[in-house]
Amino acid sequence: MEHSFNGDEGGYQRIERFDKESTQKISDHYKEILSLLGEDNTREGLEKTPIRVAKAMQFLLQGYDQNPEDMLRAAMFQEDYKQMVIVKDIEIYSMCEHHMLPFIGKAHVGYIPNGYITGLSKIARVVDAFARRLQVQERLTTQIKECIQDTLNPLGVAVVIEAQHLCMQMRGVQKQHSITTTSDFTGAFERVATREEFIRLISSKLS
Known part of the structure; x- marks a missing residue:
């Protein structure tokens, strides 16, 4: 090595x-x-x-050698907290599997604990572990959601990704300012009010 x-x-x-x-x-x-x-x-x-x-x-593409579930388990703590935990604006650098060109953007991840929380940095590491593979944005969104749901068993998980794809900007339709948004939700976030609160919080700027 x-x-x-x-x-x-x-x-x-x-x-x-x-x-x-x-x-x-x-x-x-x-x-x-x-x-x-x-x-x-x-x-x-x-x-x-x-x-x-x-x-x-x-x-x-180092994500193939990383185990996102183990990352979460390495910093799991019992905690009686049942409100939203949100880590937003997580930078994403991934490679489109169709043309092996980058797509770059941000992920916003939220979950509602059900007895366990994880270190905040671990959420970002999970995003990076899945992003550092040949990907499509839709699958990346779902993989992050499923990993957190299956490992922490929270009351719900929400993931939104916004990204610019160089395969659209440098070739193909060559639309330089287009942004692709994907989302996936489980549990409590499937309720309209909870989902809308999450969207409002990730859209807001702290003063």
Whole structure:
């Protein structure tokens, strides 16, 4: 396993881990792709591009090696609290599985505890674990909802994702300002009043 140390960022040292054999194989494929696209992969500017892309793809798709359920269980606490817990504006960076181009946006996640809560940062980590895979936004929304519902067994879960898709902006219809919104709800959030309260809270700005 190769370790890449990227310095101190925001108070912590980021460590990226790459499997040497996989990195080399992916790099070889990208080298061939560059040639098939008409590039000279021996020129100075592209000489190290295949290995960089191989590492970048492993980083962007690291969610396959992560277990979101274990993330939640690692910080589960008994608590007699039965009001909404909302973590909003969670940044999302994911890859569309149809064209392998990024879609970028924000997730808003809420749940109503039923005896257990989880660390707030774990909600963001769950979002990231599912986002760091080849995805479609609709499935990503449902996976986050199901993970929280199945692991914490809350009274309800709500997930809303707003994202811009580069496959729409750079190719295809080329609509640069379009935003796709998806949502999924369980339990208490299936009631109109509860759902509307959640939407109002994620839409509001604190003064």
